Amino acid sequence: xxxxxxxxxxxxxxxxxxxxxxxxxxxxxxxxxxxxxxxxxxxxxxxxxxxxxxxxxxxxxxxxxxxxxxxxxxxxxxxxxxxxxxxxxxxxxxxxxxxxxxxxxxxxxxxxxxxxxxxxxxxxxxxxxxxxxxxxxxxxxxxxxxxxxxxxxxxxxxxxxxxxxxxxxxxxxxxxxxxxxxxxxxxxxxxxxxxxxxxxxxxxxxxxxxxxxxxxxxxxxxxxxxxxxxxxxxxxxxxxxxxxxxxxxxxxxxxxxxxxxxxxxxxxxxxxxxxxxxxxxxxxxxxxxxxxxxxxxxxxxxxxxxxxxxxxxxxxxxxxxxxxxxxxxxxxxxxxxxxxxxxxxxxxxxxxxxxxxxxxxxxxxxxxxxxxxxxxxxxxxxxxxxxxxxxxxxxxxxxxxxxxxxxxxxxxxxxxxxxxxxxxxxxxxxxxxxxxxxxxxxxxxxxxxxxxxxxxxxxxxxxxxxxxxxxxxxxxxxxxxxxxxxxxxxxxxxxxxxxxxxxxxxxxxxxxxxxxxxxxxxxxxxxxxxxxxxxxxxxxxxxxxxxxxxxxxxxxxxxxxxxxxxxxxxxxxxxxxxxxxxxxxxxxxxx
RNA sequence: GCCCCUAUAGUUUAAUGGAUAGAAUGUCAGGCUUCGAACCUGAAGAUGGGAGUUCGAUUCUCUCUGGGGGCACCA
Numbered sequence: 244x245x246x247x248x249x250x251x252x253x254x255x256x257x258x259x260x261x262x263x264x265x266x267x268x269x270x271x272x273x274x275x276x277x278x279x280x281x282x283x284x285x286x287x288x289x290x291x292x293x294x295x296x297x298x299x300x301x302x303x304x305x306x307x308x309x310x311x312x313x314x315x316x317x318x319x320x321x322x323x324x325x326x327x328x329x330x331x332x333x334x335x336x337x338x339x340x341x342x343x344x345x346x347x348x349x350x351x352x353x354x355x356x357x358x359x360x361x362x363x364x365x366x367x368x369x370x371x372x373x374x375x376x377x378x379x380x381x382x383x384x385x386x387x388x389x390x391x392x393x394x395x396x397x398x399x400x401x402x403x404x405x406x407x408x409x410x411x412x413x414x415x416x417x418x419x420x421x422x423x424x425x426x427x428x429x430x431x432x433x434x435x436x437x438x439x440x441x442x443x444x445x446x447x448x449x450x451x452x453x454x455x456x457x458x459x460x461x462x463x464x465x466x467x468x469x470x471x472x473x474x475x476x477x478x479x480x481x482x483x484x485x486x487x488x489x490x491x492x493x494x495x496x497x498x499x500x501x502x503x504x505x506x507x508x509x510x511x512x513x514x515x516x517x518x519x520x521x522x523x524x525x526x527x528x529x530x531x532x533x534x535x536x537x538x539x540x541x542x543x544x545x546x547x548x549x550x551x552x553x554x555x556x557x558x559x560x561x562x563x564x565x566x567x568x569x570x571x572x573x574x575x576x577x578x579x580x581x582x583x584x585x586x587x588x589x590x591x592x593x594x595x596x597x598x599x600x601x602x603x604x605x606x607x608x609x610x611x612x613x614x615x616x617x618x619x620x621x622x623x624x625x626x627x628x629x630x631x632x633x634x635x636x637x638x639x640x641x642x643x644x645x646x647x648x649x650x651x652x653x654x655x656x657x658x659x660x661x662x663x664x665x666x667x668x669x670x671x672x673x674x675x676x677x678x679x680x681x682x683x684x685x686x687x688x689x690x691x692x693x694x695x696x697x698x699x700x701x702x703x704x705x706x707x708x709x710x711x712x713x714x715x716x717x718x719x720x721x722x723x724x725x726x727x728x729x730x731x732x733x734x735x736x737x738x739x740x741x742x743x744x745x746x747x748x749x750x751x752x753x754x755x756x757x758x759x760x761x762x763x764x765x766x767x768x769x770x771x772x773x774x775x776x777x778x779x780x781x782x783x784x785x786x787x788x789x790x791x792x793x794x795x796x797x798x799x800x801x802x803x804x805x806x807x808x809x810x811x812x813x814x815x816x817x818x819x820x821x822x823x824x825x826x827x828x829x830x831x832x833x834x
Numbered sequence: 835g836c837c838c839c840u841a842u843a844g845u846u847u848a849a850u851g852g853a854u855a856g857a858a859u860g861u862c863a864g865g866c867u868u869c870g871a872a873c874c875u876g877a878a879g880a881u882g883g884g885a886g887u888u889c890g891a892u893u894c895u896c897u898c899u900g901g902g903g904g905c906a907c908c909a
Contacts, residue, residue, distance in 0.1 A: 319889095320852090364909075401909075564905090564906060569906090606904050633902090728870055792873070793874090
């Protein structure tokens with residue numbers, strides 16, 4: 244693609260256009276492949292944009308042009324039409340030569356980057372919001388890695404916070420004698436949700452429980468309720484203290500439940516294709532963090548605030564006040580995040596550290612990075628916030644009991660696709676169906692999670708995510724399966740490819756699209772936005788389907804045309820697979 | 835109350851300040867004796883209100899309205 248743009252820019256330079264040249268794509272292919280807008284040059288030349296366009300057109304006619312078929316002024320634009328044969332020859336040749344490496348570059352050679360994700364909590368559920376985090380993280384890892392960076396994917400498990408104390412409190416108080424079910428991690432998540440509910444404000448409780456609604460009006464009863472919540476909270480605080488001091492009363496059950504969570508997460512990560520180079524645990528960082536807080540206090544960067552809590556005043560940077568330590572001495576997220584930043588670089592020496600979390604933590608990360616800056620930590624730190632996964636009914640909330648767990652969604656999608664597959668392929672073995680469907684289900688989910696810009700909230704619609712028509716991973720996989728089928732039925736031809744034969748509009752459009760891939764990869768990396776790849780792979784599949792429906796490949800008029808078209812669809816398959824590869828989506832031979 | 839993000843067809847969404855605002859889905863009308871119909875073709879359908887900057891604004895600025903998030907003992 245750069246080759247063509249460079250060629251056009253060179254020509255424009257020759258006819259007197261200097262400086263930065265921006266080329267755009269005309270709104271429709273009949274108007275050319277690339278366009279140069281003449282508004283700025285017109286000002287420079289002191290004529291109207293229409294006149295400038297005409298002048299450029301007239302001047303270009305004097306030059307010999309290699310890849311440009313013709314040039315035409317249209318209003319204030321100069322439109323360039325590329326030679327379809329030259330285009331096809333260069334693009335398809337390059338794809339054939341580079342194969343799996345087509346589209347990527349070496350921009351990251353020698354550079355190292357840490358990517359931390361999904362940094363979830365033990366003792367909690369793994370829901371589809373976490374799934375989105377993993378999908379975005381996976382794709383960023385691929386984007387960096389394939390472009391030559393040395394990548395260290397790492398995880399930070401929050402196994403030591405207040406949520407653990409809540410969960411263990413719920414476990415001990417209400418489920419002590421129960422036998423854990425098979426899915427222990429999910430069970431802990433449920434207990435955590437239940438415990439959170441019991442610890443909420445009394446009026447919130449009353450709204451949830453109709454029977455209590457009347458009691459709120461009764462002052463005496465409401466006070467009782469408040470007393471209970473107060474008592475519950477004290478018990479949780481006590482448990483948290485026990486955990487932090489490694490009290491043998493709680494340590495065994497803490498370590499055991501923690502391990503249940505970790506085991507399950509690892510199972511999920513394996514299924515999703517996540518490979519962490521290192522995992523950090525809050526448990527191991529808390530003490531270091533507390534020492535850092537002491538140090539900050541000594542240096543006068545931090546201060547003692549209300550009730551004896553340790554704070555740091557960032558209001559001169561418009562970042563309010565950050566809390567480093569609770570008044571009862573217990574740590575918070577921030578307490579452990581300070582040493583985490585350093586430990587990460589100690590373990591994996593990198594030039595940049597990227598952390599992926601929900602956008603609700605944007606402000607928190609600004610505070611964290613400012614504090615690290617104040618203590619002289621000068622590594623490049625980047626926070627990528629991804630939008631919430633909401634449901635059609637509203638926000639996911641464990642308290643309201645409308646959280647969609649990743650495992651449940653996967654099972655549902657798998658079952659649906661399996662039913663469809665069995666119907667389509669009655670001759671396939673159970674094993675073949677299962678293998679195939681597991682790839683399809685993963686493709687559908689990963690694609691769906693990356694359809695929209697990472698920073699934007701998405702509304703998850705189970706019906707749409709499981710319909711698999713249109714803008715979906717299965718659409719792309721289906722295009723690939725079609726190409727596979729064609730390639731399988733084709734005969735090997737030794738004829739030299741005649742690129743002049745690929746002159747139909749759909750063919751040229753497809754080739755142009757294939758050429759665009761390099762730009763898309765670059766842009767997705769620059770914007771930390773895998774959804775650009777997702778959209779591209781769909782558009783490319785669509786471009787192929789359009790061509791496929793209008794022109795026959797195996798039954799084309801001549802043998803050399805068959806060969807040329809096979810080359811074209813082979814290239815399309817190659818690029819489709821490459822783009823899905825960046826999204827860590829696998830493909831199937833047939834479906 | 836203060837701060838940040840956001841507003842595009844019925845719905846989910848795309849568009850470095852540039853040409854006729856691009857898709858998907860849903861609706862309606864069509865297409866398999868033809869390389870795989872999980873596909874394709876066609877139709878109707880959108881920039882929240884107001885002001886400003888500009889030759890030109892979905893894009894930049896201000897304002898109003900609506901939505902989301904954050905703001906010291908949550909993570």
